[in-house]
Amino acid sequence: MKCMICKHGETQEGTTTITLERGTSTIVFKDVPALVCDNCGEKYVEDKITKSLLKNANDIIKSGVEVDIRKFQIAA
């Protein structure tokens, strides 16, 4: 699709790293599927993936972990 930010680039399938911070906890997800603009580098992550990330992060935070870096895996 056309990039909504710069309006010139085309998005390509790729991956990104997303950091979520909640209170004292920092959770980093690597290899998150995303569409990346080939012009400005803006990243678009699908809603279902964002929701999955937030759910995973909440589970991690509940377990009391303060810093966690993991590879993204979509929740079944």
Ligand SMILES: [Zn+2]
């Ligand atoms: Zn762009």
